Amino acid sequence: MGLSPSMAPPSRGLVPGPPLRTLLQTTIRTPYDARFSSWAIPGSLAITKGILEPAGRAEADFGRFDVKLVIRNIYILLCGSEVPVAAKDQEIMDLFDPAIPLPPWFSEEDLSVYASLYEKSGFRFPLQIPYRSLAVDCGYTDPKVSAPTLLIMGEKDYILKISGFGDYIRTGAVKQFVPDLDIKYIAEGNHFMQEQLPEQINQLILTFLGKHGI
Numbered sequence: 001m002g003l004s005p006s007m008a009p010p011s012r013g014l015v016p017g018p019p020l021r022t023l024l025q026t027t028i029r030t031p032y033d034a035r036f037s038s039w040a041i042p043g044s045l046a047i048t049k050g051i052l053e054p055a056g057r058a059e060a061d062f063g064r065f066d067v068k069l070v071i072r073n074i075y076i077l078l079c080g081s082e083v084p085v086a087a088k089d090q091e092i093m094d095l096f097d098p099a100i101p102l103p104p105w106f107s108e109e110d111l112s113v114y115a116s117l118y119e120k121s122g123f124r125f126p127l128q129i130p131y132r133s134l135a136v137d138c139g140y141t142d143p144k145v146s147a148p149t150l151l152i153m154g155e156k157d158y159i160l161k162i163s164g165f166g167d168y169i170r171t172g173a174v175k176q177f178v179p180d181l182d183i184k185y186i187a188e189g190n191h192f193m194q195e196q197l198p199e200q201i202n203q204l205i206l207t208f209l210g211k212h213g214i
Contacts, residue, residue: 157190
């Protein structure tokens, strides 16, 4: 099963705080090839400002602010339907607008729980996996996922507007590597749809598992 990556810490359900909302989340990597370099991911996109670059730049940018403010900004910035764009002299955190509230499905309590975990772990690992590892050639000669797979995409996920990426999913080209792929779209889903619409996501997962006798 594939879901749009989340800033949610892996230990989200293991600490006191709001209950875990989604049954299962995992990320499936497609192998590196020429298609990755052909996707139009210009340096002006906010997500490339350090996140897709070697360690150091994003960490320095995030380090200028309180952990809670960083997470707040990331959720607000990436839950929109438009691709976030930064000027040449801007970093991700420079796009923070204190006038914009948290999305209604992400509470201040959620924010506090996430911040408490990232204060301990830092941001290095979530930046590395899956973002900075996208361009790593793992050396697979015939990379395919043969197991039945569920991919859930939010129609309002900004990532579908990145040239090449949306077509890769919508045309079914991704099935070259995941032949038995079932793609479901959530009309109102954004980049964090597993937190935004957990009941819908959970139902899709349960239906998929039941379909395969799991």
